[in-house]
Amino acid sequence: MKKLSFKKIDWYLTGILVLAAFLYGWGIWDAGSANSYYTAAITSMTQSWHNFWYGAFDPAGFITVDKPPIALWFMAISAKIFGIHGWSVVLPSVLAGIGSVALLYKLITPKFGPWAGRLAALVMTLTPTVVANSRTNNMDAILVFFLLLAVYTLTKAVAKKKFWLVLIAFAIIGIAFNIKMLQAFMILPAMLVFYWVAIKLPWKKKVAWLVAAMASLGIFTVAYPAAVDSVSTANRPYIGSSQTNSLMELAFGYNGTERLLGQSTGTGGSFSGMGGKNSKKSGSNGGNGAPTGTKPSGTKNSTTNTNSNGQAPTGNGQNATNSNSKNAPTPPSGSTKGQAPSGANGSKSSNGAPSKPSGSKNGAPTGTKPSGKMGNPGGKGGKGGMAGGGNSAFAIGSAGPFRLFQSDLGSQIGWFLPFAFLGMGAGWWAFRKKGSKWYSISEEQADVLLWAGWFVPVYGFFSVASFFHPYYTIMLAPAIAALTAIAAVAIAKMVKEGGKKQGMVAKSLLALTLTGTAALQAYYAWSYYPVAGIIILILAIAISALWFVNKVVNNKLKIALSIVVVALLSGFWALTPTLSHNSAAIPAASPSLLSSRGSSDMGGQVDSELLAYTKKNQGSAKYLFATTDSNSASGYIIKSGKAVMALGGYNGTDPTMTLSEFKQLVKSGQLKYFVLGNTKSSTGDISKILAWVKKNGKQVSYSSSSSKTSTQSSGMTGGMGMGGQSGSSTLYDLSAAFK
Structure with missing residues (x-):
């Protein structure tokens, strides 16, 4: 048995991994419910193997979340071991983030x-x-780890x-x-290009x-969806956000073509402000969740927003709370006496954009100016908006080849983009086989192809896609x-080995890239x-000039100074979620987070009186109550561990059942209460059910x-929901409907 030699430990890598652990893990004990949509599912998954296997959103197994459950399996296992806490459901993402850093080191070191x-x-x-991303219970950090594991x-x-x-x-890609x-x-x-050019085998083999690899990919890709879809719909949950109760349809519809072309199902129409021309018109959200791009009203002590119908929305404590205030107000319930809050969702105007927040000394910020248009470098509002990095769910800039350089997305992923482009060109040239045919590819060039093959298609997708969240751009980070x-x-190779002419070209390229990167970062921070x-x-300009001065500063020091100057602002930006202990449903890094603390979620708000009343009077009913959407239900599931039916799924519009099926559910005594909010976006059978409930x-x-008593599950600050219902809500007793 070999003894561990401390001489073989890369202490530089160890330091980087410790830094990653700090950035990703520090303060997650303040994660609250993190993304309460997924935390509610984790709560349900820990209660039965049935819920665990399907990724059921609610303990009764009525509907699933809008993704397959593999990432949630890790989170549910963590919650089962440590208990359901914000930090325990976030822990797998923290570990995946650290693991991704280690894998990337292992991938680059052998050749370079x-x-x-x-x-x-x-x-x-x-x-x-x-x-x-590594500080939330969203799935992206775990996804990136699996992708890097596949490449490794x-x-x-x-x-x-x-x-x-x-x-x-290729099987790991199927799992991913x-x-x-x-x-x-x-x-x-x-992966396909790298395999073909790098492996040295006879072409038939x-x-x-x-x-065989494609067969492996296919088997591991479809095995789970096929297993789920083959089960009778009566014996499994409805597949959340699908329109035909099919996991395969979810993959190629809501989570497939609609990501590229724009969402058109499950919402009653596309969200406005998602790329293209519309993105220029929609306001963006600040890192603390406060919508910008509209002037707030000047009500001095109001903590309540109004939606397009003049109703008070509920569950958007994230928007209504000024993180600068010494005494943050209780998140608004948005309801009158005897009425239930919708629990999760911020209000939206008729075009789907966030409504205008009211000003408040101790609530929403007053007197702030609107931020610039999406894709512009900060506009005039600056600090309140996505400019320089914020937290708007759909602040994705204007579609086009330079979208990822714009402040909306660039402030999250674009800090080193110029060096990525330089790496493709300089890497291919510097590591070519000198004197060989043009088609003779070196091992280093094969790796350049691998990372360019990762970078270019993903960059292209985000340049043209219409429906995604800014945090999805973590997909570009490894490349x-x-x-x-x-x-x-x-x-460095070109300077050392290329002679005077090539060395000068290399230094010029480095100087331009270094200066361009610093200028881009200054743009994000402006x-x-x-x-x-x-x-x-x-x-950056000074250090760039040093590269043309010999015998004053050695090259190692020049390299160190170059790294430091381009890492300072990015490092500070990256530190902001850690310093603020932030764990967000829509994760983003931004200095605006520094005036807040803890979780920023889109749902999870709980009216304690409603919860107490329904628990006391539930009787033998299967469900504590039903409501329109998942964000309205999530906090109650987390807080009580009881089944709450999210009738329309995440967006409140999934066709989960017909009116006759709903009536039978009520008639059989399985459902006694319904929390009904704004029904404006409801369509089809869901609309008919809500009308029947009211009647x-x-x-x-x-x-x-x-005085309404409204609390957040796990004590976190609420946030604006994207899907489902908004506005004031009412509790209905359905037990007498058939008497």
Whole structure:
């Protein structure tokens, strides 16, 4: 048995991993319910194997979440071991984030050396969206870990010429499909190209192995969805956010083509403000959740927003609470005496954009100016908005080839983009086989193709796609980090070995990229810290000039200074979720987080009096109550552990049952209460059910006082919901409907 040698430990990597653990894990004890939509599912999944297998949103197994459950399995296991807490459901994402940093180091080091591996690991660690994603119970950090694991396995398969490793590599992509569906397939072109050019096999064997690998991919991709879809719908939950109760339809519809073309199902129409021309018209949200782009009203002490119908929305404590106030107000219930809050959803205007918040000294910020248009560098509002990094669910800039450079997305992922482009070009040139045919590819060039093959299709998707959230851009982080490291070693190689002319070209490319990167970062930081941005730009220009001065500063020091100057602002941005202990449903890094603390969720709000009343009077009913959407139900599931029916799924419009089926549920005594909110977006059978509830149900007054008592599950700050209902809500007793 070999003894562990401390000399073999890469202490630089160890330090980077410790930094990653701090950035991703510090303060997660304040995670509250993190993303309460998924935390409610985790709560349900810990109660039965049936719920665990299907990823059921509610303890009764009525409906699933809108993704397959593999990532949630890890979270549910963690919650089963440690109990259901914000930190326990976030822990798997923290570990996945750290694991991704380590895997990236292992991927880069063999071909480009340990310093390249360390630099790639550091860039990955300090990418703001990676930090934000690794601090939530969303699935993206776990997805990226699995994708890197697949690529790592493939590189080992190529190096060792092992057939079984090729099969495993593509099988892992199939498993990753069951984390976030087609998003996992975005790196398939990279893996296929790398396999074909890098593995040294006779072409017939190469083709045979590839065919087998595709079969492995197909089996592991469809095994779970086929197993679920083959079960009778009477014996499993409804597949949330699908329109035909099918997991395969969910994969290729809501989580497939609609991500590219714009969401058109489950919402009653596309969301406004999702890319293209519409994105320029919609306001963006600040990192603390306060919507910007509209002037707040000046009500001095109001904590209540109004929607397009003049109703008071509920559950958007995130929007209504000024994080700068010393005494943050209780999240508004948005309801009158005897009425129930919708529990999760911020109000929206008729076009789907967030409504205008009221000003408040101790509530929503007063006197703030609107932020700039999406895709603009901060507008005039600056600090309140997405400019320089915020937390709007659909602040994705204007579609086009430079969308990822715009402040909305760039402030989360774009900090090292110029170096990624340099890495593709300089890496290919510096590591070419000199004197060989143009089609003769070196091992290093094969790796450049691998990371370029990851980067280019994903970059292209985010440039044109119409329906995604900014935090999805974590998909680009490994490729950007890898190409940045490759750029550094390629330039160093060109300077050292290329002679005077090529060395000058290399230095010029580095100087331009360094200055351009600093300018881009100053652009992202401008609305918050214009002076810091200017200082960084000046330092970058000075260090760029040093590269043309010989015998004054050695190259190692120049490299260190170059890394420091481009890592300062990115590192600070990445630190903001950690310093604020933030764990958000829509994760983002931004200095605006520094004026708040803890979780920022879209749902999870609980009216304690409603909960107490329904628990006391539930009787033998299967469900505590039913409500219109998942965000309205999530907090009650987490708080009580009881079944709450989210009739219309996440957006409140899933066709889960017909009116006759709903009537039978009520008649059989399985459902006694219904919390009904704004029904404006409801369609089809759901609309008919809500109309029947209003007509046949009896309104219940359950409040003991005129002052509503509204709390967040796990004590977190509420937030604006994207789907489902908003506005004031009413509790209906349905038990007398058939008497």
